[in-house]
Amino acid sequence: LDHARHIAGQLENGVTIHNFYVPAGGDEPHREKNIKFAQKLDYLTDMRDHFAADTPTKSILVGDLNIAPREDDVWDHKKMLKVVSHTPIEVDHLAEVQEAGKWVDVTRQDIADGLLYSWWSYRAKDWDAADKGRRLDHIWATPDISDAAHSSRILRHVRGWEQPSDHAPVFASFDL
16 A cells, blocks of 8 residues: 555564554544545545555554454444444454454454453543543454464553553554
């Protein structure tokens, strides 16, 4: 992908690391009414096509994908179905990207069950108590190295630091 939202590099051991930023998509989850949402969907289609044309191996994908795909990746699945980041069309587009690259979600491989968030709105003063989060930040790996991943974690406490990002750091270790 020849785009500023993607950077990739290869480590000495041959592992390629892809870092992506998927556009947030604005506030209105409607392609025709919101150009930002259309751009988000188009970018996901470009990602899908890229990985379908050249299925990666020995690769890790990380980044702010701005989509919480699972019901337990958001604080209230039913309320979030019409909110950008968890709409069915976004979830479907992200699933197509994942399928095209045969990517394994190593965070959920390690932490299979339960609510899991990496993002909380700046607008919520009581973000920790309200706990209305979303898992927008992801770590994926190709099947040939996904079993080497372990110790996935999200450093939620960092969100409480002075002048923090609205995203908490997401980690996984790989024995490669």
